[in-house]
Amino acid sequence: MTAPYLSLEAVGMDFGAGAKSVCAVRDVNLAIEKGEVVSIIGHSGCGKSTLLNAIAGLLRATRGVVILDGKEVDDPGPDRAVVFQNHSLLPWLSAYDNVRLAVDKVFRGRKSAAERHAWTEHNLRLVHMDHAARKHPDELSGGMRQRIGIARALAMEPKVLLMDEPFGALDALTRAHLQDTLMEIQGRLRNTVITITHDVDEAVLLADRVVMMTNGPAATIGAVLRVDLPRPRKRLELTEHPGYIHARAELLRFLYQRHAAPAADAA
Amino acid sequence: MSDRMTTLIDTLATPRSASPISDRVSAALRDLAASLRNALPAVIALAVLLAIWELLCRGEGAALPPPSRVIADTWPLIVDPFFDHGGVDKGMFWHLAASLKRVALGFSLAASVGIALGVLIGQSSLAYRGLDPIFQVLRTVPPLAWLPLSLAAFQQADPSAIFVIFITAIWPIILNTAVGIREIPQDYVNVARVLRLSPLEYFFKIMLPATVPYMFTGLKIGIGLSWLAIIAAEMLIGGVGIGFFIWDAWNSSLVSEIILALVYVGLVGFLLDRAISRLAARVGGRTRS
Numbered sequence: 137m138t139a140p141y142l143s144l145e146a147v148g149m150d151f152g153a154g155a156k157s158v159c160a161v162r163d164v165n166l167a168i169e170k171g172e173v174v175s176i177i178g179h180s181g182c183g184k185s186t187l188l189n190a191i192a193g194l195l196r197a198t199r200g201v202v203i204l205d206g207k208e209v210d211d212p213g214p215d216r217a218v219v220f221q222n223h224s225l226l227p228w229l230s231a232y233d234n235v236r237l238a239v240d241k242v243f244r245g246r247k248s249a250a251e252r253h254a255w256t257e258h259n260l261r262l263v264h265m266d267h268a269a270r271k272h273p274d275e276l277s278g279g280m281r282q283r284i285g286i287a288r289a290l291a292m293e294p295k296v297l298l299m300d301e302p303f304g305a306l307d308a309l310t311r312a313h314l315q316d317t318l319m320e321i322q323g324r325l326r327n328t329v330i331t332i333t334h335d336v337d338e339a340v341l342l343a344d345r346v347v348m349m350t351n352g353p354a355a356t357i358g359a360v361l362r363v364d365l366p367r368p369r370k371r372l373e374l375t376e377h378p379g380y381i382h383a384r385a386e387l388l389r390f391l392y393q394r395h396a397a398p399a400a401d402a403a
Numbered sequence: 404m405s406d407r408m409t410t411l412i413d414t415l416a417t418p419r420s421a422s423p424i425s426d427r428v429s430a431a432l433r434d435l436a437a438s439l440r441n442a443l444p445a446v447i448a449l450a451v452l453l454a455i456w457e458l459l460c461r462g463e464g465a466a467l468p469p470p471s472r473v474i475a476d477t478w479p480l481i482v483d484p485f486f487d488h489g490g491v492d493k494g495m496f497w498h499l500a501a502s503l504k505r506v507a508l509g510f511s512l513a514a515s516v517g518i519a520l521g522v523l524i525g526q527s528s529l530a531y532r533g534l535d536p537i538f539q540v541l542r543t544v545p546p547l548a549w550l551p552l553s554l555a556a557f558q559q560a561d562p563s564a565i566f567v568i569f570i571t572a573i574w575p576i577i578l579n580t581a582v583g584i585r586e587i588p589q590d591y592v593n594v595a596r597v598l599r600l601s602p603l604e605y606f607f608k609i610m611l612p613a614t615v616p617y618m619f620t621g622l623k624i625g626i627g628l629s630w631l632a633i634i635a636a637e638m639l640i641g642g643v644g645i646g647f648f649i650w651d652a653w654n655s656s657l658v659s660e661i662i663l664a665l666v667y668v669g670l671v672g673f674l675l676d677r678a679i680s681r682l683a684a685r686v687g688g689r690t691r692s
Binding site for chain 2 (some may be wrong): 217292
């Protein structure tokens with residue numbers, strides 16, 4: 137058996153030191169194949185973001201290791217591009233320049249300036265934002281900003297695309313459009329994607345596997361659900377699909393029966 | 404009446420034909436009408452204040468001259484700001500220019516050193532813990548209290564005045580720059596980390612643009628304080644300069660000249676403040692989304 141593309145081995149994360157330290161995440165074991173889309177779902181405070189940050193290298197796991205493509209992850213880097221929840225575009229740069237900054241940094245020396253320009257425009261086209269290339273973030277809607285954020289991440293040609301509740305701050309219609317765009321791009325490029333969500337429908341729609349987290353502190357993987365729905369997935373057809381309904385019910389049972397949110401956090 | 408006038412201008416300015424020239428003319432007329440309307444309250448308030456002043460100081464034995472007297476007394480100074488009879492007997496322009504030159508020097512020094520120190524204590528928590536308490540104490544020392552010390556150190560009037568400006572303007576620049584750097588959103592830092600920006604790239608692409616609005620807050624406070632300090636310092640050190648002009652006028656009991664000088668001081672201070680604001684709007688228009 138070959139080693140998985142991305143593997144988390146006994147990953148744990150403590151915050152603080154000594155007697156006051158709090159265990160946020162413990163004993164996470166997960167193997168992800170190349171080209172797989174994995175959703176991580178759980179209630180607030182279950183350590184989803186902590187886990188994602190550990191894979192990104194923005195936080196260092198205090199126990200266990202993250203191994204990507206045969207190398208241990210110990211610092212952040214463009215091979216694990218992150219799409220942040222609140223887009224985190226640099227407001228003083230235009231949409232194009234935000235993407236170009238990443239392209240220049242990653243491909244300097246490997247691509248000529250003209251190629252980097254073309255690659256920047258290509259990625260803006262991928263997310264259907266080529267018309268807004270010269271606009272600044274404050275001139276764009278939330279959904280458009282998030283598209284630029286995705287373009288920036290894709291433009292780094294990451295080995296794995298990490299998305300931290302990428303559509304959480306968007307309204308339902310915009311969210312649906314972005315989910316479709318993401319599926320369309322992933323269908324073409326076969327990116328490996330890990331996306332965090334608290335939306336059951338989003339998890340089932342996007343993912344090949346849904347990882348369900350137990351409640352924190354000391355959260356860990358409670359169950360993993362394989363979603364064997366044919367791709368490309370069409371949200372309208374899926375609503376009637378028995379596999380979809382079943383997967384959805386499984387997730388709901390996990391979240392609201394077996395691991396209901398602790399009363400204090402339920403609000 | 405003037406309301407009716409602006410309505411009239413508005414009506415005249417309403418475009419009737421599609422020709423681009425008349426469009427541009429009517430747009431210009433509309434702008435003019437709008438700025439007239441905006442300036443109107445200020446003009447009226449000024450007129451009322453001047454009228455009250457005139458009434459209060461009109462009578463015999465009033466300690467201060469009324470505005471009509473001020474204008475009559477200082478008319479030669481108003482109409483010819485550029486004369487130069489040698490020594491300190493120069494037109495208002497030369498006095499203001501001398502003061503502005505000192506401010507420009509002292510303020511530029513304060514801006515460069517202040518931003519550098521602000522970056523230092525904003526970046527390094529060790530430098531912050533070491534220097535911030537010292538800065539907090541020094542910044543409360545009034546500008547003029549530095550003057551004797553700087554006279555002792557520099558032995559000359561001009562460098563002393565420039566030093567007073569420097570030491571007055573530098574604190575808000577340091578402290579605001581430092582706050583700006585510590586307030587850089589974690590998201591931007593994370594972007595920089597994912598992209599593996601080098602420290603130099605981080606400085607120019609993230610830190611500087613993210614901090615610009617804070618720097619300009621400091622610069623704006625700093626330029627205001629500089630202008631306050633130079634007037635006071637010049638009163639003491641003498642030579643050409645608007646501060647000494649005021650002191651000289653007082654010694655010669657030329658109260659009208661003092662009032663004229665105060666008007667100029669106010670206007671120049673206002674323009675300096677506006678200039679920095681303009682610059683800030685141009686440089687840092689989009690630093691927060």
